[in-house]
Amino acid sequence: MSDAAPxxxxxxxxxxxxxxxxxxxxxxxxxxxxxxxRICALMGVSxxxxxTVLRAVVALEAFDHGMIVVxxxxxxxxxxxxxxxxxxxxxxxxxxxxxxxxxxxxxxxxNVTLALIHAAGVSTHQxxxxxxxxxQSLGVAHRSAAYPTQIxxxxxxxxxxxxxxxxxxxxxxxxxxxxxxxxxxRSALAETLRALAAAGRTLLITTHDIEFAKAxxxxxAIMAHGEIVEQGPARRVLEAPAHEATRxxxxxxxx
Amino acid sequence: xxxxxxxxxxLGIAACGSPGxxxxxxxxxxxxxxxxxxxxxxFVEADxxxxxxxxxxDVDLVEAIANGLGRRAQFTQVAWASIEQxxxxxxxxxxxSGLEDRAELRARFAVSLPYYEFREVLAVRPADSLRVRSLAxxxxxxxxxxxxxxxxxxxxxxQQQHRVVPVSYxxxxxxxxxxxxGRVDAVLLDHVIAERALRRTPGFIIQPAVVARGHYVAVFxxxxxxxRDSADxxxxxxxxxxxxxxxxxxxxxxxxxxxxxxxxxxxxVDSAGGVVDTTSHEAAATSVLAYAPSLLRAAAITLGISxxxxxxxxLLGGAIAAGRIYGNALxxxxxxxxxxxxxxxxxxxxxxxxxxxxxxxVKLPALLAAILGLGLNYAAYESEIYRSALQxxxxxxxxxxxxxxxxxxxxxxxxxxxxxFRLALAPMTNDFVALLKDSSLVSVITVVELTKQTAIYAxxxxxxxxxxxxxxxxYLVLSLPLSRLARRLEARWHV
Numbered sequence: 043m044s045d046a047a048p049x050x051x052x053x054x055x056x057x058x059x060x061x062x063x064x065x066x067x068x069x070x071x072x073x074x075x076x077x078x079x080r081i082c083a084l085m086g087v088s089x090x091x092x093x094t095v096l097r098a099v100v101a102l103e104a105f106d107h108g109m110i111v112v113x114x115x116x117x118x119x120x121x122x123x124x125x126x127x128x129x130x131x132x133x134x135x136x137x138x139x140x141x142x143x144x145x146x147x148x149x150x151x152x153n154v155t156l157a158l159i160h161a162a163g164v165s166t167h168q169x170x171x172x173x174x175x176x177x178q179s180l181g182v183a184h185r186s187a188a189y190p191t192q193i194x195x196x197x198x199x200x201x202x203x204x205x206x207x208x209x210x211x212x213x214x215x216x217x218x219x220x221x222x223x224x225x226x227x228r229s230a231l232a233e234t235l236r237a238l239a240a241a242g243r244t245l246l247i248t249t250h251d252i253e254f255a256k257a258x259x260x261x262x263a264i265m266a267h268g269e270i271v272e273q274g275p276a277r278r279v280l281e282a283p284a285h286e287a288t289r290x291x292x293x294x295x296x297x
Numbered sequence: 298x299x300x301x302x303x304x305x306x307x308l309g310i311a312a313c314g315s316p317g318x319x320x321x322x323x324x325x326x327x328x329x330x331x332x333x334x335x336x337x338x339x340f341v342e343a344d345x346x347x348x349x350x351x352x353x354x355d356v357d358l359v360e361a362i363a364n365g366l367g368r369r370a371q372f373t374q375v376a377w378a379s380i381e382q383x384x385x386x387x388x389x390x391x392x393x394s395g396l397e398d399r400a401e402l403r404a405r406f407a408v409s410l411p412y413y414e415f416r417e418v419l420a421v422r423p424a425d426s427l428r429v430r431s432l433a434x435x436x437x438x439x440x441x442x443x444x445x446x447x448x449x450x451x452x453x454x455x456q457q458q459h460r461v462v463p464v465s466y467x468x469x470x471x472x473x474x475x476x477x478x479g480r481v482d483a484v485l486l487d488h489v490i491a492e493r494a495l496r497r498t499p500g501f502i503i504q505p506a507v508v509a510r511g512h513y514v515a516v517f518x519x520x521x522x523x524x525r526d527s528a529d530x531x532x533x534x535x536x537x538x539x540x541x542x543x544x545x546x547x548x549x550x551x552x553x554x555x556x557x558x559x560x561x562x563x564x565x566v567d568s569a570g571g572v573v574d575t576t577s578h579e580a581a582a583t584s585v586l587a588y589a590p591s592l593l594r595a596a597a598i599t600l601g602i603s604x605x606x607x608x609x610x611x612l613l614g615g616a617i618a619a620g621r622i623y624g625n626a627l628x629x630x631x632x633x634x635x636x637x638x639x640x641x642x643x644x645x646x647x648x649x650x651x652x653x654x655x656x657x658x659v660k661l662p663a664l665l666a667a668i669l670g671l672g673l674n675y676a677a678y679e680s681e682i683y684r685s686a687l688q689x690x691x692x693x694x695x696x697x698x699x700x701x702x703x704x705x706x707x708x709x710x711x712x713x714x715x716x717x718f719r720l721a722l723a724p725m726t727n728d729f730v731a732l733l734k735d736s737s738l739v740s741v742i743t744v745v746e747l748t749k750q751t752a753i754y755a756x757x758x759x760x761x762x763x764x765x766x767x768x769x770x771x772y773l774v775l776s777l778p779l780s781r782l783a784r785r786l787e788a789r790w791h792v
Contacts, residue, residue, distance in 0.1 A: 102696050125704050132702030143697035147715045147790065160711060161702035209702060 049113055049212050049244040050076040055098060056107035056119075057268075068094055069105065070268045074246075078212065081235060081245040083255040083276065086265035087291060092248040093140075095265075096215045099246065100137045101128055113212045132161065136206030140218040142198045144190035150177065150201050151186040157208045176204040180234065195222045199231070207238075214238065216247045220254045232258035252280055252295050264288045328363040328370050331384065332356075332394030333377035335468070339493055339548045340395040341372075354548040355393045358412065358532075359515070361540060362391075365531030378445050378467075378756060381406065384516050390524060391515050395487070397447045398512040401758065407525040410532050410566075411512030412541065413550075414558040415487040417448050419504040420476060420494070426502040429483060436460045438482035441472035444740075444749065445756040447511045448485045464663070464743050465753075471653060473498055478656055480663075487511070489550050533566055588754045588764070595750035596771045602667050602746065603733045603775075609672030610732070611725070614679025619709070621684055632680075639677035645738055647674055652742040667739035675732055682724045686717035719790045726783035730776045747771055 055072040058065045069091050076082050084092045097103035099110055101122055110117040112134040117123075125132075144153050151173050158169035177183040180200040185193050193201070199219065206214060216235075220228050228251065235245055235258050249255055255262055255276055262279050264272040266287035272279055283289045332341040334351050344350040351372050363370040375383045380392040384406060391409075396402075398411050421429045429435060432455040440455070442448040444465035452463035464481055466472050472484040473494040484491070484501075491503050517525040535541050536559055545551035620632045639647070648670040652661060661669065690713050698712040737748035745753070751768035755761045 100700050102699065125699060125708075129702070132700065135700070137697075137700040139693060139697060141693060143691075143693045145694065145697070145712055145716075147719060156698075156711065157701035157703065160707050205701070 047114065048075045048111075049078050049080075050074065050099070050246065051111040052095070052099065052108070053110070054108040055095070055105050055110065057094065057098070057103075057105045067268050069098070072108070072268075072270055074263060074270065074273075076213075076244050076246065078244055079239050079242050080261065081239045081247065081259045083259035083262045084246065084248045084265060085250070085252075085255060085262055085291060086287070087250075087294065090265040091268040092265055093217055096137070096217050096246065096248060099213075100135050100215055101131055133209050134211050134213060136209070136211040136214045138199070138202045138206050138214070138216040138219060140221055142190075142195075142202040144198055144201060144205070146190050148189075149186065150182070150188050150190070150193065153190070153201060154205050154208050157205070162209055172208065173204070176207055177201070180204050196227050199223070200234075203234070207243075212242075213244045213246065216245065218248055218250070220249055220251045228254050229257060250295060252292060256280055264291065326368055328359070328366060328368040328391065329373060329389035330359050330363075330370055330391045330393055331373040331375045331380055331389040332359075332392065333380065334372075334374055335376075337377070337394060339489065339550060341393075354544050354550060355395065355513075357544040357547075358541070359391070359393050361535050361544070362515075362528045362531045365534065366527055378752060381516060381756070382761065384518055387518060390521065391517050391528070393515040395489070395513050396516050398514045399447065402514070402516065405519060407517040407519055407522040409515035409517070409525055410529045410562070411514050412532055412536075413513040413545070414555065415489055415511055415513060416554075417451060417485055417508040417511065418488045418491050419506070419508060420473065420484040420486070420491050420501050421482070421504060422476065422479075423500070423502050425482070426504070430504055430506055432461055432485070432508060433459050435483055438462060439464050439480070440483045440485055441466055441475060441481040441743070442485045443467070443469055443472070444745070445753050446486075447509065448487070449753070451509055452485060465740075465745050465749070466743055467741055469494065470497075473501065474653075475656075476501055478660060480656070480660055492549075533563070536563060588758075588767075591750055592747070592754065592767060592771065595745060595747045596775065598744065599733065599736050599747040599772075600775055602664070602671065602739060602744070603729070603736045605668045606671035606675060606736070607729050607732055609668065610675035610679045610728075613672065613676035615683055617676060617680035618683035618687060621680070622687055623705075623709075636677045636680055639674055640681075644670065644674045644735060645741060648738060648742050663739075663743045666742055667736070667744045670742075671732060671736060671739065675728060678728055679725065682721045682728070683717060686720040687713060689720055690716045719787075722783055722787060722790075726780060729779060733776055734772065 052072055052074040055069050056067075057069040058067045060066075072091075072095060074082070074095075084095060086092050094103060098105050098117075099112070101117055104121045105119055107119050109119070112131065115131045115134055117131065144150075145156070148156065151170065154173035154176060155166070155169035158164040158172055159166060164172070174183060174186065177186050177200075180203055182193075182197050182200045182204070185197055185201070190198060190201070199222075203214075203216075219231060223231060232254060235247070239245060239260075247259065259276040261274060262276045263270045264279065264285060264287060266285075271287045272283065272285040279288060280292065283292060332351070332355060334341050334343045337353065339353050340355045341351050341353040344352045356370075356372075360370045373383075373389050375388070375392075377394060380394055380396060381402070383389065384392040398408065402408055419429065419431070429438075432440070432451070435455070436459050439462045440452055441464045442452055444467060449463060449465055452461060455461040456463055464472075469486060469490045472481065472486065475481050476484050477498065477500050485508060488503070495501065495503060515525075515528065517528070532541070542551055542556070542559070545555060617632050617636065620628050621636075624632065648666070651670045652663065652666040655661070694712055694716065695708055698708040703711065736746055739746060740749035747768060751764045755764040758764065
């Protein structure tokens with residue numbers, strides 16, 4: 043553990059759901075600690091629980107036991123609190139959804155300024171400037187007047203990143219960011235994420251993509267059946283897997 | 298000349314009694330006649346003893362005519378304002394239901410002898426009986442009557458001369474109940490109707506001064522002048538033998554003035570070449586131009602009511618939809634009940650209840666009742682559109698908005714609402730066009746809007762063709778720009 047307080051601390055997170063009459067464990071004692079500037083890739087086959095961890099960390103999903111602390115603000119077990127009680131928490135975590143979920147009725151710039159103006163109370167002029175520089179740094183400033191339906195999938199992802207970063211959260215979550223990208227764009231994305239981390243941002247990413255994880259992540263956590271079964275530096279875990287589930291994942295992804 | 302013709306027809310009838318050689322084809326054994334039994338007493342009303350039958354002095358008269366013609370009277374129910382159109386269509390042989398003699402009628406139909414003279418009289422509340430004696434005393438006051446009648450035309454003239462405010466009704470009961478409730482300040486109608494209303498709902502005064510005189514006639518199709526002449530012959534014979542007086546007396550509509558009128562009428566029939574026409578032929582041919590201002594004004598009323606009702610429907614519908622999605626179980630239950638009750642009952646009934654049914658508790662002005670009635674009704678439909686549109690906004694959109702730190706209300710206002718509105722736009726436009734046309738229903742609560750004004754116009758000129766085309770054009774002028782605007786907005790939003 044580093045000296046500084048961790049940006050993300052997940053402590054014994056547990057969640058079970060009733061599935062066709064029987065309780066099923068979705069998450070089992072998930073523990074994960076990430077310091078500032080760290081990129082962690084959550085890996086595992088579909089249904090392992092990766093996305094559920096992200097949804098719990100961004101306070102969209104309730105959990106039964108454990109605790110999540112982001113930059114000193116904690117989420118406790120039980121139902122998801124009302125938005126009014128999540129005010130402090132919301133500014134700490136940005137989320138990029140797999141389908142991007144841009145607002146189709148707003149322009150690219152308005153997608154980015156929405157939270158600045160309405161959640162943070164920043165003036166329109168200042169919000170526009172912040173949005174322009176964010177879009178600039180992500181290489182999509184030329185699309186700021188376009189609507190989401192008018193831009194490509196790669197551009198939409200960059201806009202979604204800009205939107206998630208608008209409130210300058212210390213933690214950024216990304217769900218399957220490589221799903222719709224060709225190889226060239228994947229390495230460009232890896233570079234972008236490294237640049238964000240270099241600036242001190244902490245990232246938690248779910249992915250299937252082993253090459254991307256090696257290129258982008260500092261460490262990986264392998265999930266199987268709701269548990270983290272193996273965790274460590276990205277290259278070591280992915281080149282010398284210790285757990286059977288990790289080996290199965292590597293085999294599966296190579297085929 | 299006319300007399301000679303009558304004599305011939307009388308002979309013809311006599312001949313019909315016993316089959317003669319001249320008879321090529323037997324006349325039909327029935328005399329089909331049309332009238333309105335809805336609130337039509339003492340003219341034509343459903344017989345309380347046997348609701349399948351009708352009774353009234355017009356019923357007795359037409360039976361007397363049928364008898365004289367050797368036929369059996371057969372009744373057809375038709376709305377009063379449509380009787381003349383039905384006669385023109387040939388739905389029956391004769392229309393009779395307190396139809397008023399007038400020049401336009403004679404131009405288009407074969408009209409019988411004016412068999413009864415009625416007097417237009419003012420009914421007022423007792424407190425006003427000394428102050429209000431004529432139309433001139435009613436400046437700025439609301440005066441009720443039946444639409445499309447001589448009384449209504451008198452009120453339109455009084456509107457010009459004395460600034461009287463005419464209020465048109467579709468039935469002859471509510472003008473008097475509204476007089477007692479203070480919604481109108483006087484009623485101008487036929488003395489026959491006024492006296493019957495006084496027996497039914499006492500409490501008002503009928504002023505003795507006669508505002509105008511008019512005559513009831515039977516109306517035959519233009520090409521059936523021969524049948525009309527035969528019927529006139531029977532009427533004259535029954536006037537002479539006192540049958541008509543007996544009939545009128547039995548219905549309580551016989552008085553000295555009527556006796557005088559019959560004597561004068563018979564004298565005119567007897568005088569050589571006496572054409573019995575009680576209308577003045579001064580009434581100028583009514584042109585399209587003459588009606589254009591009133592049609593335009595009515596179109597403005599239609600548009601005003603529709604826009605105001607739609608604004609109410611959109612605001613209330615939005616609130617209902619939000620309440621059904623975000624509200625607790627009690628609110629959801631109440632709102633669902635409201636929507637089901639309002640959607641499941643006719644808007645006509647709702648307008649009646651709002652205007653007449655609630656008048657004991659709150660006296661809504663007609664225009665306000667119309668806007669409220671249509672608005673409350675359409676709110677139920679709008680709420681269903683918004684509810685489904687709100688539910689059609691993907692959950693992921695709402696989650697994305699929440700992760701950005703927006704409050705529930707901001708998520709609704711900035712993300713869910715605007716996206717739902719775009720989805721709701723097409724069905725909303727559809728509803729607004731429907732509302733524009735449904736607004737014609739408010740004529741039942743005395744608001745003269747475009748369709749009602751057209752009906753008045755059509756009745757006066759005796760044809761639906763030109764008024765109908767004009768009316769349709771005006772509705773299209775109102776609705777087409779709306780559809781265009783909606784299409785442009787949709788094109789802009791679905792970029």
